[in-house]
Amino acid sequence: MDAQRSKPRLRDLGITIGMLPTGPWNAITDVPGVRVGQTTVLHGDGPLQVGSGPARTGVTAIHPHEGSAWEWQVPSAIDILNGAGEITGRSLVDEFGVLGSPILITNTLSVGGVHRATVDWMVREHPEIGPGGWVAPVIAETYDGHLNDIAGQHVTSEQVFAALDSASSGSVAEGNVGGGTGMMLFGFKGGNGTASRVVEIGDERYTVGVFVQGNCGRLDDLLVAGVPVGQELGPMLRERRAQHEAERDHDGSIIIIIATDAPLSDRQLARLCRRGMLGLSRVGSIAHHGSGDLLLAFSNAEGNRVNVHAPAPILTTTRLSDEYINPLFQATVAATEEAILNAIIAAETMIGRDGNTVFALPHDDMLDVMRRYGRLA
Amino acid sequence: MDAQRSKPRLRDLGITIGMLPTGPWNAITDVPGVRVGQTTVLHGDGPLQVGSGPARTGVTAIHPHEGSAWEWQVPSAIDILNGAGEITGRSLVDEFGVLGSPILITNTLSVGGVHRATVDWMVREHPEIGPGGWVAPVIAETYDGHLNDIAGQHVTSEQVFAALDSASSGSVAEGNVGGGTGMMLFGFKGGNGTASRVVEIGDERYTVGVFVQGNCGRLDDLLVAGVPVGQELGPMLRERRAQHEAERDHDGSIIIIIATDAPLSDRQLARLCRRGMLGLSRVGSIAHHGSGDLLLAFSNAEGNRVNVHAPAPILTTTRLSDEYINPLFQATVAATEEAILNAIIAAETMIGRDGNTVFALPHDDMLDVMRRYGRLA
Amino acid sequence: MDAQRSKPRLRDLGITIGMLPTGPWNAITDVPGVRVGQTTVLHGDGPLQVGSGPARTGVTAIHPHEGSAWEWQVPSAIDILNGAGEITGRSLVDEFGVLGSPILITNTLSVGGVHRATVDWMVREHPEIGPGGWVAPVIAETYDGHLNDIAGQHVTSEQVFAALDSASSGSVAEGNVGGGTGMMLFGFKGGNGTASRVVEIGDERYTVGVFVQGNCGRLDDLLVAGVPVGQELGPMLRERRAQHEAERDHDGSIIIIIATDAPLSDRQLARLCRRGMLGLSRVGSIAHHGSGDLLLAFSNAEGNRVNVHAPAPILTTTRLSDEYINPLFQATVAATEEAILNAIIAAETMIGRDGNTVFALPHDDMLDVMRRYGRLA
Amino acid sequence: MDAQRSKPRLRDLGITIGMLPTGPWNAITDVPGVRVGQTTVLHGDGPLQVGSGPARTGVTAIHPHEGSAWEWQVPSAIDILNGAGEITGRSLVDEFGVLGSPILITNTLSVGGVHRATVDWMVREHPEIGPGGWVAPVIAETYDGHLNDIAGQHVTSEQVFAALDSASSGSVAEGNVGGGTGMMLFGFKGGNGTASRVVEIGDERYTVGVFVQGNCGRLDDLLVAGVPVGQELGPMLRERRAQHEAERDHDGSIIIIIATDAPLSDRQLARLCRRGMLGLSRVGSIAHHGSGDLLLAFSNAEGNRVNVHAPAPILTTTRLSDEYINPLFQATVAATEEAILNAIIAAETMIGRDGNTVFALPHDDMLDVMRRYGRLA
DSSP: OOTTOSSOOTGGGTOOOSSSOOOTTSSGGGSTTOEEEEEEEEEOOSSOBTTTBOEEEEEEEEESSSSOTTTEEEEEEEEEEEESSOBTTHHHHHHHSEEOSOEEEEEGGGHHHHHHHHHHHHHHHOTTBTTTBOOOOEEEEEOOTTTSOGGGOOOOHHHHHHHHHHOBSSOOOOBSOGGGTTOEETTEEOEEEEEEEEEEETTEEEEEEEEEEEEEOOGGGOOBTTBOHHHHHHHHHHHHHHTTSOOOOOOEEEEEEEEEOSOOOHHHHHHHHHHHHHHHHHTTOOOOTTOEEEEEEEEOOGGGOEESSOOOSEEEEEEEOGGGOHHHHHHHHHHHHHHHHHHHHHOOOEEOGGGOEEOOOOHHHHHHHHHHTTSOO | OOTTOSSOOTGGGTOOOSSSOOOTTSSGGGSTTOEEEEEEEEEOOSSOBTTTBOEEEEEEEEESSSSOTTTEEEEEEEEEEEESSOBTTHHHHHHHSEEOSOEEEEEGGGHHHHHHHHHHHHHHHOTTBTTTBOOOOEEEEEOOTTTSOGGGOOOOHHHHHHHHHHOBSSOOOOBSOGGGTTOEETTEEOEEEEEEEEEEETTEEEEEEEEEEEEEOOGGGOOBTTBOHHHHHHHHHHHHHHTTSOOOOOOEEEEEEEEEOSOOOHHHHHHHHHHHHHHHHHTTOOOOTTOEEEEEEEEOOGGGOEESSOOOSEEEEEEEOGGGOHHHHHHHHHHHHHHHHHHHHHOOOEEOGGGOEEOOOOHHHHHHHHHHTTSOO | OOTTOSSOOTGGGTOOOSSSOOOTTSSGGGSTTOEEEEEEEEEOOSSOBTTTBOEEEEEEEEESSSSOTTTEEEEEEEEEEEESSOBTTHHHHHHHSEEOSOEEEEEGGGHHHHHHHHHHHHHHHOTTBTTTBOOOOEEEEEOOTTTSOGGGOOOOHHHHHHHHHHOBSSOOOOBSOGGGTTOEETTEEOEEEEEEEEEEETTEEEEEEEEEEEEEOOGGGOOBTTBOHHHHHHHHHHHHHHTTSOOOOOOEEEEEEEEEOSOOOHHHHHHHHHHHHHHHHHTTOOOOTTOEEEEEEEEOOGGGOEESSOOOSEEEEEEEOGGGOHHHHHHHHHHHHHHHHHHHHHOOOEEOGGGOEEOOOOHHHHHHHHHHTTSOO | OOTTOSSOOTGGGTOOOSSSOOOSSSSGGGSTTOEEEEEEEEEOOSSOBTTTBOEEEEEEEEESSSSOTTTEEEEEEEEEEEESSOBTTHHHHHHHSEEOSOEEEEEGGGHHHHHHHHHHHHHHHOTTBTTTBOOOOEEEEEOOTTTSOGGGOOOOHHHHHHHHHHOBSSOOOOBSOGGGTTOEETTEEOEEEEEEEEEEETTEEEEEEEEEEEEEOOGGGOOBTTBOHHHHHHHHHHHHHHTTSOOOOOOEEEEEEEEEOSOOOHHHHHHHHHHHHHHHHHTTOOOOTTOEEEEEEEEOOGGGOEESSOOOSEEEEEEEOGGGOHHHHHHHHHHHHHHHHHHHHHOOOEEOGGGOEEOOOOHHHHHHHHHHTTSOO
């Protein structure tokens, strides 16, 4: 547990996923240049009054590199495991194979407001957008209406600007924070999580970092390193919940962002997206009907960025040979699995609108289960 | 030229596309229940001042049937010919094969604001969204920044509500109106256009209606019923333009909405989208690099709507056998071609920001060309 | 262990996957009407002589229902997790949403020969194909060249006819049989496997059956019910292998066929395919670069079949509401996971061309591992 | 009309498509290195006897460059306008973005036999396939059963080898030849056609070459340079036909191969495929229900080929900036349109099985129509 953190992460509890090493932060920010900013929106208590609150939400911004995402566009791909969700900007990523904006993640009904604010922010940064250029930013979402006055659209433009402007490298806050503030995972409190892996290919070292805004899964399905923790802890959680509210079946959603500094083409990044799906499966998700399970991958390898102002007629880029890509697949599966578990481990019990309560996963109970399944001494 | 119209349409000029008959309005509203509403936003003149104007823009709303698009969802599909554009809500249409919101079309940078307003409108209509439901509305766009202060985001929530609330069946205004206000087509002023076709299959009559917000194409490429009108009128237009501004190469975009009352599945509607692409080709488009050529098709055949509140475990639906679908393909190709030409014919010369001027296609000059190519007596 | 079997399956060893019950055969044939036929081709020993052998291969035929797959076409979908493989007939399944042939699975280089033979068989069954109809049968493959003289194309037309003609319901042979004869899974001998699940939705019971021809995965990645059996047994297997051949890294492929009698549309069957991918992940696959991980799903619910001779202009079909589909997702994930493990459990050590040897997974060693991980008493 | 040709092509008749110049052969072989080989299979007359004939078919082979397509793989993409057809090898092209075999085009029911023969040929050329490598060749087809004993599978392995071995650069035979021997286009005799365009981008010249095996379209829909030739010549053709056979409605198919030496990525080649669709539309196709309208594009720019034996860990490739791609779109649309028309112009009246007769388009009658529509002096 590093000095900057007050809470343990999965590895601090003695559980590791896969054999590959992590980066120094075990976070998407281990990919050099990637910056994350988050604004958490928390106010009010008690009964839902649409427009007043309570608010249990926020917004997360991810810049794909240290510069302007619009000015220097990076190879990117989007793929969908289950489409019950929104990710704007997809047509452009599909057609051009590049990401041309920061990535914003928020609640379902704030997509429009965050889109509008992101456009304003980009125009502020690049006044030439408008008369001469244009943008279609990537805004994704999951649904927090169980805790949050989601129809109240509480995320303001200023809060979006704050997330964009404050984004930085280094440690990334997890759990009830930013866009993940009011989210749930496998019946427990969920939210944001991150993890990374480092691989060696030839003479080079590359990092894969994953960030999730996690709000999916059903209690009985939760797996921790293959152990059926959901089934084991289910009866206990159901009893605790029963004092607060009726059992509910939660379909949720998850946004999975995969970053790497390995030189990959958009086609290869689409391959990483499909491995993110496999990582999600390892935590027990079956991609429920109502779940928006959306993945975006990008590579910020320096030589492959395209300058929007003055693209040369001929672009020379590098890519890893597909024959050498397996370690990146392994890294993506493992980092996705661990990022989701980190979100669960970090999240804390939250009381939201109408007194709705979502409980944190009790670490000690989970560790007892892991011991019984031969995973801890 | 019918009594309700002050301007001729393509057919009024003696030019027909294909052999199939049109519906009574020759519009998307010939599909029973389809309703169109438009708010045009026009204010200011002179130099661009971002946030002040001049405004040359608007928003168009299409309701897929006479009821609530959210409450009664209809089979739908989206396809992309060239992805340099935005259409939100696509993941849901792809995954569930239904459309669950009205369709809004506006300018590129107003997508966020229109999205936000549409959510507010849907929550107003259906307060159960938020605590218990959710939405991901379809908002599409083309770019009007040559004439409009697009970065000013001039479309207000009230204007979105007005388009949604005022939507009606019957005649549909074309040209410089609604979302199409500031758009261009093949070097001439463009904007909104619509057309329809009626087919008989077995003992039934079905209508295909197409609506376009057209902003694509290059002058030299324009074809009218196969005649190279763009090449013929190019020198004249270039001379006229030269007095106003430098020749510019325009990549644009087009949104094509295809409606039918034929009972089609989402898979079959995707087939119609691809025929919309073929119709676009007939007008001369090569789907330029920077063009967002996006298509959405829906069928509002009554028995196939799904009630969002209480879907039965087993849904019984009908669909046209694929073996009988060719007349609908023919109708889609022809109605798309004619809708685009109707947009050009209806549009009027517009002066926008910084004095930028886009000229209407001169009808008489076009008719002269058509005569020379054996198309008019 | 039922009377007809000489070998245990995963459940016979005390290991279950998920909570859902299986059908009577725990096989794809639990879906009423589905029939499986297999021809195993085994001859020769010693050094590879292309064209002579040794042959360690075969072909598997799956009829989607009790009648003619061409005459009565059923809703179907294909999806690809990793495309390093071949599945013919895909364009048709994509476009029309139906399967119009039996499904044949063989080795990579026999696709052509099996395609040719299948066409001959279909023309024999339906002489009207040719002058008036046509076919594009579904032939899929995995690569058995490590054991088999794959370039020798040893599968004959007669062997294809035999698989098609002998197909039956009931118990399905697993392991080194049919198309799976020479295949490997996670470093051990692999091949064919199957499993099923039964779900109740509303007042109805539906079956999901999965069949795999499995030839993918790397030793270290193998998971059995979440337990890292590959890592645990790796050193032992590597020692055994060392006496026979150099360690090799195997990329392989897997064909996953998902059958159900639930009334699902082609779009919904595509959703099942994606859940098959999640099941594959649970066994430890990361979908290696060189793996052809191809999935096909079909529903043979009786009222939804389309007669190729005389489709009515209007087809009336039923489908499960998507809101009720989750149990089928759960069933697909679990049955896929178990089918792959059944293939490994059933497969026996095989010596192929050039003395190449692939070892069966030793059941007792695996069970020891499972005990240590708290999965067996 | 060049010396090597006995028949006129579209341009020889005074009709040009678009403004771009052609390459020296106005053929796919204008792309340096592209080689085409064709075997025509013609024997027998009179009533259909399946297995005996009459045979009116063949096979066409296209090598993407002067070397081995397997050894040096080139960027490639496949797209489908309407999927009622077969193209094998698609999963690999989709996943890896490269073409790894020659392209073979034949009749629908000979796909298997041609696939088998192509594998044999590739193993002969590269004995390392089999024990250590593998292939999934691209075989595409259209249906010639109206003239040909298609169920007889008359294309032999030797004929496939001959097409592959005899392939050369230079002039390409059109009309009733190779895989196109028994095909129809828009009610007239069709078959093979080709065309090319040369563009200048920056300081470079690039060629786009298109080859089609054309068997699609309905009489009334045929457009020649936008002129409704099908409608004009329909009555005459119907009268002529009436002496021979009942009017039939033909759905057909078309295979469109797009080659270029411009350095394009697989993503960009997919963009060319969609422009091929637009070119098909210009000839009047609505992509009928039963038409397999399949497109494959490849770029053989030298530095971008991948060596299958020894890919480096990092590949450095070039690509044209998407911002500069429009001339290649224009070239693709025009060359596709002209290739189809060249196929019609070159094809000659053919009598096939059961005396079925398909008439060539009468050049003089077509020219009369073109004159009336102001296209010829």
